[in-house]
Amino acid sequence: MKDFNPVQLATPIFIVTIILEIVLARLGKAKANYEARDTAVSLGMGLFSGAAGLLTAGLVVASTLWVYEHRLFEIPMTAIWAWAAIFLLEDLTYYWFHRLSHERRFWWAAHVNHHTSQHYNLSTALRQTWTGGVAGTWALWLPLAFLGFPPAMIAIQKGISLVYQYWIHTEAIRRMPKWFEAVFNTPSHHRVHHARNPRYLDSNYAGILIIWDRLFGTFQPELDEEPCRYGTVKNLATFNILRVAFHEWIGMAADVVRHPRHALGYIFGRPGWSHDGSRDTSVTLKAAWRQQQARAAPEPEAGT
Amino acid sequence: MDKAYLIQLAASTAAVSVLVGLAAWAKIARPVGPLNLARAQELLSEEFPGRSLDQVWVATDGAGALARSGGMALVLCRVGDGFAARQIPWAQAVSSSFRNGRLRIDLSDISAPVATISLPSWPPKDLAA
Numbered sequence: 056m057k058d059f060n061p062v063q064l065a066t067p068i069f070i071v072t073i074i075l076e077i078v079l080a081r082l083g084k085a086k087a088n089y090e091a092r093d094t095a096v097s098l099g100m101g102l103f104s105g106a107a108g109l110l111t112a113g114l115v116v117a118s119t120l121w122v123y124e125h126r127l128f129e130i131p132m133t134a135i136w137a138w139a140a141i142f143l144l145e146d147l148t149y150y151w152f153h154r155l156s157h158e159r160r161f162w163w164a165a166h167v168n169h170h171t172s173q174h175y176n177l178s179t180a181l182r183q184t185w186t187g188g189v190a191g192t193w194a195l196w197l198p199l200a201f202l203g204f205p206p207a208m209i210a211i212q213k214g215i216s217l218v219y220q221y222w223i224h225t226e227a228i229r230r231m232p233k234w235f236e237a238v239f240n241t242p243s244h245h246r247v248h249h250a251r252n253p254r255y256l257d258s259n260y261a262g263i264l265i266i267w268d269r270l271f272g273t274f275q276p277e278l279d280e281e282p283c284r285y286g287t288v289k290n291l292a293t294f295n296i297l298r299v300a301f302h303e304w305i306g307m308a309a310d311v312v313r314h315p316r317h318a319l320g321y322i323f324g325r326p327g328w329s330h331d332g333s334r335d336t337s338v339t340l341k342a343a344w345r346q347q348q349a350r351a352a353p354e355p356e357a358g359t
Numbered sequence: 360m361d362k363a364y365l366i367q368l369a370a371s372t373a374a375v376s377v378l379v380g381l382a383a384w385a386k387i388a389r390p391v392g393p394l395n396l397a398r399a400q401e402l403l404s405e406e407f408p409g410r411s412l413d414q415v416w417v418a419t420d421g422a423g424a425l426a427r428s429g430g431m432a433l434v435l436c437r438v439g440d441g442f443a444a445r446q447i448p449w450a451q452a453v454s455s456s457f458r459n460g461r462l463r464i465d466l467s468d469i470s471a472p473v474a475t476i477s478l479p480s481w482p483p484k485d486l487a488a
Contacts, residue, residue: 066371070374070378073378074378074381077378077381077382077385077387078381078385080385080387081385081386081387087387088387088388088389088440089382089385089387089388090382090388090389090439090440090441091379091382091383091388092439093439093440094378094379094382095375095379098375098378098379099375101375102368102371102372102375106368173438173439173440173441174389178378178382253408284405286441289443289444289445289468289470289471290438290441290442290443290444290471291438291443291470291471292436292438292443292445292466292468292470292471292472292473292474293438293470293471293472294438294439298469298470298472302469302470303470305469306468306469306470309469343408343409344408347408347409
């Protein structure tokens with residue numbers, strides 16, 4: 056059980072389903088767009104993300120084991136209630152990890168590459184970070200070990216979450232049944248998360264359960280009248296995989312060197328934050344969009 | 360590195376090559392025809408909402424566009440089957456190098472280093488000031 060690796064087991068499924076999505080799109084049976092260089096970058100990022108993770112794996116494992124040694128409770132890996140509990144707690148942890156990764160530049164620098172494709176297909180799911188270990192977000196899962204969940208259990212549940220999130224990166228599935236859309240993260244919800252339309256920014260951070268977004272006020276349904284435009288606010292004008300992996304880190308470092316007095320803002324502010332307000336953040340973009348909507352809306356008739 | 364890991368990496372690399380080849384073969388990229396003035400204006404408005412467009416120059420091959428908006432130049436360039444946009448000071452756009460009908464604009468951005476736009480001439484005589 057301790058050697059169970061959901062991501063490794065699912066890899067053949069990833070390959071087969073990408074082939075299926077491409078072939079069905081080619082035959083006109085499914086909605087999907089693939090651009091060869093974009094696909095190469097997505098799959099290349101996925102291919103080397105595991106290798107990049109090895110650089111910090113020792114630190115992550117050692118930290119988790121150390122925290123587990125000081126655990127509060129004994130949680131058996133064989134108990135069903137323990138799996139139910141870790142399912143919920145890991146998914147809640149993922150929500151906050153994901154939200155932090157979007158709302159603070161230091162962690163956005165590690166996560167942004169997942170959003171750099173202007174496409175939304177199964178290969179996009181594999182456009183994984185190379186610098187997540189360096190960003191240190193793995194520390195957010197340490198409280199689970201402190202509670203007493205065995206490290207192997209945490210790793211397995213993280214793997215299950217990652218595999219779950221693979222299939223939702225598609226335009227081929229429009230909507231799931233209503234009850235499913237209400238509870239789970241779905242292709243429709245996650246399309247919104249990958250969209251760069253101002254209305255859709257900073258929403259739907261869920262991993263498996265969409266209930267966290269509903270609970271914490273970040274849920275945004277996909278609207279038929281506003282199709283998703285994918286990518287980042289400032290799309291990349293390159294397919295250079297090194298630029299894709301490191302551009303935000305380099306941009307952040309350049310900002311800190313140029314404006315050392317405002318270093319904290321450039322590192323821990325929202326993505327797009329600037330000391331003179333000359334750049335846009337998701338907050339300013341959304342505010343401008345709301346103003347534009349209000350101006351465009353017809354004025355109510357007098358007396359009504 | 361252990362042998363099993365290297366074998367796994369080699370197999371994954373082969374699979375990635377096959378998938379990229381399949382994606383190229385399928386020709387299912389987004390249909391993106393050459394830009395015309397209306398489409399360029401529409402994209403620029405999407406990228407820079409609320410900004411006035413004083414004048415727009417569309418690339419002769421339809422793969423990009425350049426607009427003047429006050430003191431700024433709004434640059435639109437094709438990336439695969441999509442577009443990327445950046446803004447730079449107008450003076451910087453005017454002084455960009457122009458050779459053999461191609462304007463090479465340094466965007467000074469690590470994620471969008473350079474935009475190349477085909478134009479009949481540059482800078483425009485009436486707006487070069």
